[in-house]
Amino acid sequence: MDDILFSGHPTDVCLRLPEPIDRVTLHRLVTAAQDRLIAAGLRPGGAAALRLPPSLAYVVNLLATWRAGAQAILLDHRLTDHEVDRALTRLTPQVVIAPLRTAGGALKVFVDVTESVTRHADRPAVSGHAVIQLSSGSTGPSKVIGRTAADLVAEVGRYTRIDGVPLPGERIILLPSMVHVLGLVGGLLYGLHAGVELVPPQRLSGDAVLAAIAADPTPATVLGVPFHIGLLASTRPSGPLPQLRRMTTGGELVPAAVAQAFTDRYGVPLGNMYGMTEVGVIGTDLHGAHRPSIAPAPGIEVRESDGELWVSCPASPYVGLSDPTRWADGWLHTRDAGTVDADSGLVTVRGRLDSQVSVGGMKVDLTEVEATVAELPGVAAAVVVWDDGITAYVQPDGPLSEEMLDKLLAERLAGYKRPRVLRLLDALPRTTTGKLVRSTGALRSAARP
Amino acid sequence: MPGQPDLGRADLLTMLAELTAKPAAEVPDRIGSMELAWLVHLIEQRYERRLDLTDDDLAGIRTVDDALVVFRASLIATADG
Numbered sequence: 001m002d003d004i005l006f007s008g009h010p011t012d013v014c015l016r017l018p019e020p021i022d023r024v025t026l027h028r029l030v031t032a033a034q035d036r037l038i039a040a041g042l043r044p045g046g047a048a049a050l051r052l053p054p055s056l057a058y059v060v061n062l063l064a065t066w067r068a069g070a071q072a073i074l075l076d077h078r079l080t081d082h083e084v085d086r087a088l089t090r091l092t093p094q095v096v097i098a099p100l101r102t103a104g105g106a107l108k109v110f111v112d113v114t115e116s117v118t119r120h121a122d123r124p125a126v127s128g129h130a131v132i133q134l135s136s137g138s139t140g141p142s143k144v145i146g147r148t149a150a151d152l153v154a155e156v157g158r159y160t161r162i163d164g165v166p167l168p169g170e171r172i173i174l175l176p177s178m179v180h181v182l183g184l185v186g187g188l189l190y191g192l193h194a195g196v197e198l199v200p201p202q203r204l205s206g207d208a209v210l211a212a213i214a215a216d217p218t219p220a221t222v223l224g225v226p227f228h229i230g231l232l233a234s235t236r237p238s239g240p241l242p243q244l245r246r247m248t249t250g251g252e253l254v255p256a257a258v259a260q261a262f263t264d265r266y267g268v269p270l271g272n273m274y275g276m277t278e279v280g281v282i283g284t285d286l287h288g289a290h291r292p293s294i295a296p297a298p299g300i301e302v303r304e305s306d307g308e309l310w311v312s313c314p315a316s317p318y319v320g321l322s323d324p325t326r327w328a329d330g331w332l333h334t335r336d337a338g339t340v341d342a343d344s345g346l347v348t349v350r351g352r353l354d355s356q357v358s359v360g361g362m363k364v365d366l367t368e369v370e371a372t373v374a375e376l377p378g379v380a381a382a383v384v385v386w387d388d389g390i391t392a393y394v395q396p397d398g399p400l401s402e403e404m405l406d407k408l409l410a411e412r413l414a415g416y417k418r419p420r421v422l423r424l425l426d427a428l429p430r431t432t433t434g435k436l437v438r439s440t441g442a443l444r445s446a447a448r449p
Numbered sequence: 450m451p452g453q454p455d456l457g458r459a460d461l462l463t464m465l466a467e468l469t470a471k472p473a474a475e476v477p478d479r480i481g482s483m484e485l486a487w488l489v490h491l492i493e494q495r496y497e498r499r500l501d502l503t504d505d506d507l508a509g510i511r512t513v514d515d516a517l518v519v520f521r522a523s524l525i526a527t528a529d530g
Contacts, residue, residue: 078482102504106489106502106503106504106506106507107486107489107502107507204486204490205486205489205490205493206490206494207493207494227483227487230467230468230487231486231487231490234467234490234491234494235490235494236494255470359481359483360483388469388470388471388475389469389477406479406511415481415482416481416482416483418479418481419479420477420479420480420481421477421479422479
């Protein structure tokens, strides 16, 4: 790991928070954390669960876990205790790293964390993967996705060969969470490997992003999700920003008007990336030249099968799941509808073929939300749909108020997965054979007073 | 009332409509962390000042009305300060 992530000059700044953390300092912090994890019971072949918000503590403990020869289980800090308990039961980490105290204030992109390390189970990791991530699942509980060290190293290598990524000596203004693949590999691991400084803005606001860009004369790339384009497009810079090279976003497709508003204001390319937790970056259009299409990343093959995009992926990334409709014979079935142009090889993603939606760049499977709502006490039946936002239609089987539902859901689902609209109906609309109706039009009509 | 910021519920709904690309009348009352970040950002742009909010302030906000109370209090506090 040191060869891949710590091979640069010792005094190079890796992170600016805003106080600079250079490579030798980061290495010292990581080795000290490694000693603490080992003292708490982490062993090679075991696993550590990280339940930390984006922070120096997260970076240090993640790298320390790998350096100890263990698997890192990344739990989004917004998950509820209910969701985390289910994950810990399945994944049996030897230690759990969680915040003891956090400080910093509201809307921080990076927070100050004092962490605690707690011994959890005395078992080996459930798989040989270097990292485990959870993805909202279509069967209720989250899908468990594993990536090997070799796979992560290969993805970092892909980034180095993509035209338009930040170069050594440049900066990434980092907005996406490093718990998820874009921020983890495209931000943290690529940045450490390539000698690109990682700069989280002081706060989640347009002004703070512009201040981070302007803080240093070296070229800067803003990495984010589509929500962050809106932040910048609605912020008026107080002066020229010659350092700004481009903004690159992953996540869902960006409407053409939003992309235009950004490029009109800043005069730099708005790059687009397509990737998945299972394989990392699949394709890019970092010059904004092919929008909405992307070119496959070096070493990645994409093909179209009956309207679905399949991506080359040598081994199944799923832990404890053998589903040939998701992965078979070296191909990941993305469940994204799309096309591959026979001449240019460009890939166009046309939307999901299943019930997965994107909320601020976070993938949410509506089936998970619906299963959670339907299992609540006092609920007879529920239908959860996407109607420009997660919308739940609920048939109670006793006294139930919206407020009670909200409270129960807050205990069971992370905020970004929770319905924005709740509608209580005496009876949900059903077909003549008794199946729940899922069309948004019929559900809206049924909810109308 | 003197000293009251000219920020109303309709302003917040218009700001959220911009984010969700929905008509203001169809903006859900329930808001999450992304909507909150968006509102704080736009209010700071509009009033050209930073809202001094804590995590606890934001954690208590579930609806547009909750947000309005917190934002108005913060605008008054920063105007006084």
